[in-house]
Amino acid sequence: MKRILIIDDAATVRLYHRQILEKAGYLVEEAFNGLEALEKALQAPFDLYLVDINTPKLDGFGFLRELRSQPITQTPAIMISTMAEERDRQQAAAAGANDYLVKPVRPEQLLAHVRPLLGEVST
Amino acid sequence: MPLIKPGQTPPSDEEKRRWPRDADGLLRALDDSTPSARRCSARDMANAENDAQRALFAAALLARLRSEHEVSVREVMLTTLVRLGDIAALSGLADCLRTDDTTLRNEVIEAMREAPAETAPIILELLGDAEPSLRVFAVNILESFRHPDVEHWLIDLISHEANVNVCASAVDVLCLTGSTASRPALLALRQRFPEEPFLQFAIDLALKRTAD
Numbered sequence: 001m002k003r004i005l006i007i008d009d010a011a012t013v014r015l016y017h018r019q020i021l022e023k024a025g026y027l028v029e030e031a032f033n034g035l036e037a038l039e040k041a042l043q044a045p046f047d048l049y050l051v052d053i054n055t056p057k058l059d060g061f062g063f064l065r066e067l068r069s070q071p072i073t074q075t076p077a078i079m080i081s082t083m084a085e086e087r088d089r090q091q092a093a094a095a096g097a098n099d100y101l102v103k104p105v106r107p108e109q110l111l112a113h114v115r116p117l118l119g120e121v122s123t
Numbered sequence: 124m125p126l127i128k129p130g131q132t133p134p135s136d137e138e139k140r141r142w143p144r145d146a147d148g149l150l151r152a153l154d155d156s157t158p159s160a161r162r163c164s165a166r167d168m169a170n171a172e173n174d175a176q177r178a179l180f181a182a183a184l185l186a187r188l189r190s191e192h193e194v195s196v197r198e199v200m201l202t203t204l205v206r207l208g209d210i211a212a213l214s215g216l217a218d219c220l221r222t223d224d225t226t227l228r229n230e231v232i233e234a235m236r237e238a239p240a241e242t243a244p245i246i247l248e249l250l251g252d253a254e255p256s257l258r259v260f261a262v263n264i265l266e267s268f269r270h271p272d273v274e275h276w277l278i279d280l281i282s283h284e285a286n287v288n289v290c291a292s293a294v295d296v297l298c299l300t301g302s303t304a305s306r307p308a309l310l311a312l313r314q315r316f317p318e319e320p321f322l323q324f325a326i327d328l329a330l331k332r333t334a335d
Contacts, residue, residue: 010295011295011298012294012295012324012325012328012329013291013295013321015324015328016324019324054225054228054229054260054263055229056229056233057229059229060225061225062225062226082255082256082288082292087223091223103288103291103321104287104288104291104320104321104322105321106321
């Protein structure tokens with residue numbers, strides 16, 4: 001079963017994404033911020049990271065930069081944000097994100113972006 | 124007498140000798156090459172003696188803030204800017220929320236949360252900002268903001284806010300801090316956004332948590 005880590009400081013968002021992903025058959029863990037996520041990722045790498053940009057302590061960009069500097073993982077990551085400007089997408093790509101989603105995300109939209117990054121056919 | 128937070132190191136004798144602790148000395152120390160001297164300067168600026176000095180220190184701190192790379196110095200600069208309570212200082216802090224620097228934005232949010240009495244007026248302005256992302260940041264500040272009017276502000280916001288992400292952020296905070304008083308506004312919001320699955324989900328969760 002593929003493991004996904006959701007990184008978001010908003011509890012409602014974490015729960016919403018968790019329910020969508022679990023219903024689709026994924027094993028989901030949560031982190032409140034980039035620091036907590038980094039600890040979890042270094043303990044046992046995941047198959048995909050769903051990363052909010054604006055998290056306290058260590059933001060999404062910082063988390064991805066740290067993650068990408070580690071030799072253990074080039075695991076795919078989707079950055080997710082309320083910010084929809086092109087410069088935000090570029091900044092996310094520069095930090096190492098494979099994809100970018102603008103909140104609020106619909107269930108089918110989330111799965112359509114998650115599945116290809118996990119090597120699955122999106123239906 | 125300068126306020127020294129627990130865990131912070133008071134200025135060393137060498138630092139005190141190098142820069143006098145008067146206004147001019149503090150301003151010069153803010154450009155010192157050593158982080159400890161800059162940190163001490165920023166901390167002592169919180170003890171400004173009059174409005175003119177407060178304005179002077181606020182301008183100096185804001186000018187230096189974005190180029191200060193030492194996190195511990197930036198933290199003290201932000202705390203002092205909030206404590207100065209000067210309108211220019213608070214407006215300058217609010218402007219920092221417009222930057223692309225997510226680290227600085229998060230630090231400003233943390234600093235503003237710590238001093239609700241001083242920052243409440245500026246947060247009310249931010250809640251009405253033309254830019255939705257600024258309104259989201261203002262709502263984020265309210266998440267752990269010790270002010271008696273927080274729920275009232277959020278109810279007022281979701282009663283007229285048109286941006287779904289601003290509403291979602293407000294509902295997330297109401298989920299944590301709201302009471303039964305927020306239920307009519309939450310129900311009305313659910314009617315206004317019937318096609319937004321996330322907002323429907325968040326509102327249902329908030330309604331459950333504010334049920335009694």
